Amino acid sequence: MSAFQQFEDEGSAGDHAARLAGLRGQLAKAGLDAFIVPRADAHQGEYVADADARLRWLTGFTGSAGFAIATADRAGLFVDGRYKVQARAQVDTTIYSVIDWPATKPADWLREALPEGGTVGFDPWLHTRREIEAIRKGLEGSGIALLAAQANPLDAVWTDRPAPPVGRARIHADGVAGEAAAAKRDRIAAELRKAGQKTALLTLPDSISWLLNIRGSDIPRNPVVQSFALLGDDGHVALFAAPEKFDEALRSHLGNTVTIAAPDQLGAALDAAEGPVRLDPGSAPEAAFLQLELCGTTIAAGTDPVILPKALKNAAELEGMRAAHRRDAAAMVNLLAWLDGRSPEGLTEIDVVEKLESLRRDQGILDISFDTICGVGPNAALPHYRVNRDSNRPLVAGDILLIDSGGQYADGTTDITRTLAIGPARADAIGPNTAVLRGMIALSRARFPKGVAGAHLDALARQFLWAEGLDFDHGTGHGVGAALCVHEGPARISRVSEIALEAGMILSNEPGYYREGAFGIRIENLVAIRKVEAEPGREMLGFETLTLCPIDRRLIDLAVLSPEEIDWLDAYHARVRDEIAPLVEGAARDWLTRETRPLRETAA
Incomplete structure (x- = not known):
């Protein structure tokens, strides 16, 4: 199934209104004043089977994080900054209020929505203890009770719910x-x-x-x-x-x-x-x-x-990840050369998604590693946008195209984002893109002592955006599994991660910037943590970049880059050329050679 096909038939606004009404009828029968509908399944995975996609079925929202709360006369969809635009586009805002979460906690919303003595139900298989404890603490003193339901009332309404998956292991x-x-x-x-x-x-x-x-x-x-x-x-x-x-x-x-x-x-x-x-x-x-x-x-x-x-990958897992990234790079280079070698006229986001999946299949993927994010123009400003036939936009010269994608191989998992100019780069995107690139380079070059956590490094990737009064509303990096889930705990690079980083962990390095209604920018490489040279008695760590793919130089303001940043990018591009040129042919190899030449040759 292609990435754009999965969520096209999730019901009309009328369907979602009827489903909400059906849930409210079940709450009345159960004596509940409110019910929480999470995105999660019993395993708390980012992706859920169709049988567990309760939030999607009820509301139409397809994002990977969020929850809804329904009362007899109110309904709120709680999403973070990544999904606020997407949520308003996907749900019927005449029946659901889109709530900024975690700025608004569920307990605070419930305190305002319910009278003293109200009862809030939840399915105990779909929430963690930590989550329930936080809500219960937030309700202290309100007179509102939190009750584990014996049966999920939504399931009584969802009469055509799919069967649980039984995929072969x-x-x-x-x-x-x-x-x-x-x-x-x-x-x-x-x-x-x-x-x-x-x-x-x-x-x-x-x-x-x-x-x-x-x-x-x-x-x-x-x-x-x-x-x-x-x-x-x-x-x-x-x-x-x-x-x-x-x-x-x-x-x-x-x-x-x-x-x-x-x-x-x-x-x-x-x-x-x-x-x-x-x-x-x-x-x-x-x-x-x-x-x-x-x-x-x-x-x-x-x-x-x-x-x-x-999370602590051994030598075999690391080598498998390196091998998978080389094959994946060949697919990406073939795609980018294909895009650059033809007029964008007649191409759409779906065309790009299908072409990239085809190229990855040529490299032996078992599946894509997540639903491909491929957005042009204002669609790229949605950090987790997923194209469908209604949202599909044509590629137009002067627009910015963001492609965030990856593959599942037998020996490794990939995740890469590249931001591309369609034809000549629009001038107002070059500055933000350069700030994002500088942050990505700063994090790539970082050396840090053992014991440092992701929260300590997060500002390195944001510093150049902050200097311009800009920022982004997602983490800078997530853990990645070895031939496993593309999002993996426990470590990440974000303002709130206190997990110490250790050699063998693989993380993403993906700062971004999003201008609503205009364009989105994100540059992402995967990096493996490794030991680096240090003075005796001190253990220092750094990053090995796994992702191998050129970065669009049309969107770089060379005058802003420091000599050290230029040196890093030139060395990275030289490595990409050396490792990937033997894996591609003809026009793709010519394109790769051109796009990995030293940056100062671009200015010349």
């Missing part, structure tokens, strides 16, 4: 993983024993897929097996997933220390689980906490024990 080879699954289980089990914990409940499918060296096809773009797992301190794993996902070869790969049971058996397993049971308040569903507490089982609240080991 596959083996992720030990050679690509760099460590056998048994060794991983033993390593994590040892950590449980050290902490005095008997069991850990794993709820994140990418954690489980990494731990067992398996990959899946349940969720588009993310090669994970939708599942829960109980990991014992002896290394045994009880895996809860549809048994039909696993063929005999995969069952043999898992071995007899991994048992498979249907998802509906998880409840009984939790009842029988030996404590202390480790649960992550930031990712495990509130329902799991409630069930263990009901049984009197000791809970050890703590981070998912897999999430950090998974």
Whole structure:
């Protein structure tokens, strides 16, 4: 399925009004004054299966973050700065107010919307304990109660809800993983024993897929097996997933220390689980906490024990990522040469998306790594824009084209953004683009001591925008999985991330700027954290750039760049040319040679 096809038939405004009315009818029957409808599923993944796309079905909003709250006479859609324009375009604003979140907290909105003594329902499988605790704390003193619903009232209205996915799982080879699954289980089990914990409940499918060296096809773009797992301190794993996902070869790969049971058996397993049971308040569903507490089982609240080991890529994973990025670069170079070698007349955003996906298929992708963001002109000003047949714009000379895309390969995951001038660059975009580029370079060149977190580095990417009174409303960088999810915890580069950065982590480096109604700019490379030379007794870290693709020089004001920035970009382009030229041919190779020549030759 192409990226632009997935969300084209989500119902009309009349459908969404009827659906909201149906939900309100169910709330009245259940004695609830309000209900929270999150974007999340029980696994808290960024992408959800069609069966779990409740927020999309109810409101028409297709963004990857947000939630709605419905009362008898009000309905609010809560989205952050990335989605405020998209949300107003996608939902019926006569029935939904688009709420600026997190500036407005759900508890504050509920305090104003409900009388004292009101009851707010939520589905405990769709919210984490940390999330529920924050709302409950915000409601203290209001007389408003927060109640875990026994059944989700929206599901009673959604009569044609799709079935849960049962995509086939596959083996992720030990050679690509760099460590056998048994060794991983033993390593994590040892950590449980050290902490005095008997069991850990794993709820994140990418954690489980990494731990067992398996990959899946349940969720588009993310090669994970939708599942829960109980990991014992002896290394045994009880895996809860549809048994039909696993063929005999995969069952043999898992071995007899991994048992498979249907998802509906998880409840009984939790009842029988030996404590202390480790649960992550930031990712495990509130329902799991409630069930263990009901049984009197000791809970050890703590981070998912897999999430950090998974983020620290080993040598094999890093080499797989490098190889995947070289193949992906060949696809990108072929696309950019194709765009540059023809008139934009007759081309649309969808044409670009389809061409790029075709070129990636030529390089052996298993899937794209997320729905391609390809926007021209005002569409590019929407940071997470996804083209459909109604929004599809033609490419016009003088516009700015933003392409944020990636591929899932057997050995790695890619994510790259390039901002391109269609023909001559519009003058008012050159300054912001140069500021974004300088921020990306500053972060790429950064050296920092061990223990530094993403929050400490975030300003490096924003400094040149700030100097011009500009900024962007998303994080500077997210973690990336190795042949796994394109967005991965726990580390990121943002103002609020306190997770220390460590060698082996892979992050995006993607500052941007968005002028509503005009254009959008983002330049993104993936970088791997590595050790760098330092004085004796001090450990320093830096970045290795994985992404290999030219940056559009038409949008660069060379007079603003420092000699060090020019040197960095020239060295980067020389590396791109050396590594990618052997992988492309003819006009694409000629284009690559031209676009990677030293910057000062551009001025000449």
